[in-house]
Amino acid sequence: MAASGALLVMGVSGSGKSTVGALLASQLGWKFYDADDYHPEENRMKMAKGIPLNDQDRIPWLCNLHDILQRRHIQANGLREHQAISKRAEYKAWSSEVMWAEGQEGR
16 A cells, blocks of 8 residues: 655745645646635735735644545545645745654654
8 A cells, every 4th residue: 555645835925835735746647736726805806916824823723724634534444645745935934733644753
């Protein structure tokens, strides 16, 4: 059985994270999730207006990402699947929160 894993593709806005993440996932046969798709509507409205998100704004988004890692990784038979997630590099301070959920902190 192949080892389970998650891959976070990080970079600044417009650096090609989604493109790279989707290509990697496709080549590896993994599922791809673009982290920006999991922002709550309030965050999307702020970003559309060019208003930077603060740490408080990111909490529900990080909870959504945490849920992806938990739900998508644990299947009914207990096996894990691979997935790739892209997110912006400025959220690096939060990445340990997301990765902690997978026991992958520090990778």
